[in-house]
């Protein structure tokens with residue numbers, strides 16, 4: 001394999017996104033993020049990182065973290081990211097993210113962060129016990145994006161509010177330091193059928209790595225039996241499926257399974273619903289299980305193959321970090337000048 005090199009890309013468009021190495025990746029991460037990365041790498045210059053700085057906002061076992069990073073990198077590669085096209089790296093290998101985050105901590109307002117619903121969801125009733133890092137997480141996310149002056153950020157719907165905060169930080173920095181146009185105002189790419197995949201056990205909450213129930217999600221590493229069993233056990237209701245999508249209102253679990261089917265088969269949800277209209281979940285679930293096994297099964301297999309050679313994954317991450325550092329360095333140097341730091 002040759003070393004990483006940037007792909008030709010359209011205009012000044014640049015993609016940045018990442019995933020935390022905080023647990024097994026699931027169908028929501030796959031449909032909401034990974035499939036988009038693989039597609040976008042051919043349309044724009046693409047930077048995809050493993051968010052290990054973000055991961056430690058909740059405690060991670062230091063003996064396992066490096067391997068968790070490799071697992072996310074393996075998932076990127078197994079779902080089609082090509083290190084010859086995209087820049088793939090670990091966030092902690094590019095210190096400029098954290099340096100810019102400090103400047104942004106001084107630009108962002110407390111009131112802005114107080115509005116972040118993800119912090120409220122994750123902290124629950126005991127926010128005083130959470131790390132300060134979890135609170136300022138969206139500020140680091142703004143730095144991740146803007147250190148590369150990225151213009152497009154493919155994420156699931158749950159990240160839309162953080163992207164709006166990134167735009168606010170970019171605009172305030174540009175304004176406060178009289179540096180109009182220095183940072184772009186990046187766009188969230190949330191469109192697509194997999195933008196919000198819900199838990200298989202509760203259609204009102206998103207599928208998540210940190211959900212204590214393993215049956216709530218399909219992991220990228222699940223084998224065919226586990227995938228089929230989880231779909232068989234997925235919570236549903238007793239009604240038959242209707243003809244029209246709007247008639248699924250109030251049936252969150254049913255809507256979710258139709259959405260997953262549509263996303264995995266790259267069909268419109270209405271088209272899938274028409275196929276099963278008048279039938280119950282006994283008809284839908286076995287077909288959905290076969291479909292999920294056919295799409296997800298090979299990804300798990302490829303991840304296992306890649307993880308058998310950790311040195312190769314480390315080599316790819318190392319080459320990616322070198323390139324990312326080179327792209328980040330001039331932006332950080334300019335920021336230091338703009339802010340008026342003493343450093344050269």
Ligand code: AQP
Nearest residue numbers: 019020028029032033155156195196197207208209210
């Ligand atoms: N359920 C989901 N549907 C669609 N997209 C999703 N994403 C996460 N869950 C869903 C998208 O996956 C990307 C990576 O997410 P992350 O690991 O950085 O953090 P997260 O959003 O906090 O993901 P999880 O799985 O919910 O992890 P935990 O439980 O650790 O918080 C993002 O683009 C996200 O939108």
